Amino acid sequence: VKSDSGLTVPVVGVAGYKHVGKTTLICGMVQKFSSQGLRVGVLKHDAHGFVATPEGTDTHAFAEAGAMAVAIASPDGHVAGEWRLSTEPSLAELVARVGRVDLVIAEGFKSSEIVKWVLLSEIDRARSGYVMPDFCHDAGRVEKVLGWLVPGPPYQVAEDSRGVYDRNDIETICERTLQTFGFGVG
Amino acid sequence: VKSDSGLTVPVVGVAGYKHVGKTTLICGMVQKFSSQGLRVGVLKHDAHGFVATPEGTDTHAFAEAGAMAVAIASPDGHVAGEWRLSTEPSLAELVARVGRVDLVIAEGFKSSEIVKWVLLSEIDRARSGYVMPDFCHDAGRVEKVLGWLVPGPPYQVAEDSRGVYDRNDIETICERTLQTFGFGVG
Secondary structure (H helix, E strand, C coil): CCCCCCCCCCEEEEECCCCCCHHHHHHHHHHHHHHCCCCEEEEEECCCCCCCCCCCCHHHHHHHHCCCEEEEECCCCEEEEEEECCCCCCHHHHHHHHCCCCEEEEECCCCCCCCEEEECCHHHHHHHCCCCCHHHCCCCCHHHEEEEEECCCCCCCCCCCCEEEECCCHHHHHHHHHHHCCCCCC | CCCCCCCCCCEEEEECCCCCCHHHHHHHHHHHHHHCCCCEEEEEECCCCCCCCCCCCHHHHHHHHCCCEEEEECCCCEEEEEEECCCCCCHHHHHHHHCCCCEEEEECCCCCCCCEEEECCHHHHHHHCCCCCHHHCCCCCHHHEEEEEECCCCCCCCCCCCEEEECCCHHHHHHHHHHHCCCCCC
16 A cells, blocks of 8 residues: 555545445535535546446557557547556555646545545444444544445434434535635635 | 647657548557557547547546546556546647656647658548648648658659658558657667
8 A cells, every 4th residue: 555645635535335325425525516616536446447448439449559548638628548557556646647626536545544434324334333344444544534424314423423424415525525624714 | 739849758640631540550550669668658639529438437427527537546557537627738738648658649639740640541642642631731841741651552752752651561650750759779
């Protein structure tokens, strides 16, 4: 695990088991932050690899031919790309690559010691209460948890004194996130 | 047209009308250069805009929600991303974004004063001979043309003293490209 020091932009994580709703939550956060005029970047960690470029596209053809990097640019400032690096980039390297944004939301960076929201399903909560999911244990110090996000009441405060919030309460989740990084305070 | 000074990596262009075979040529060049151990990047300029991320993907969802940048990383060092910049990036900015490669092949950067191969169809050649296609006229000084690539003989030298080559002769095209940038000379 590389160090994540040297982050040039505030980064908030969204952690949780598969299919718990991380992508939906992140989309809600992106919408809310964007409506407030913030420029948001999203980083996603895919442990299983993925096909970035569909067959039939030029990008795919170039990558198949052996290109280490492919970038496509449009006059409206839209750039899409695909890179093959020699090793997994650190979170800091990815954040630097994201460029000029005000805030980065990171999904699935298990072993990064960033502050994070933890999404729990009803089953997660019933099974183990408000505990850091197993997969976070590498860097899962509870101090890094901004709060537990659950699908329904009760929303009482967990024993570790982290807050428990409705995962649909995007307003509060975003507000707390910004407070954490000192946005708009004062 | 922004300046393309400050290029950090050798960049060779591939110019030609639509459907003349630029992508096929570039794939052949990428394969050849890669087989020689060179790390190649490809930049493509898409004048008409494009959809980088197919519907149904998380990347698409994040971008739709308003994210200015989305990057997905795998443990094998594969990174894919999509960025919305405020304006069209210059070629130099794109080259910098491509990262650590030995050579960049650029398709469709009409108004960039990079050295370039010009692909001509038989119809192009019959119609106007070995002349810079119209769309290159902004920066289309013939001194920048490495040679004319045509689908068949004759391969005599054009009046302007640029070479005329079989577009399927990837070996020669790549060799000439490397010579231009001083690779492996001496």
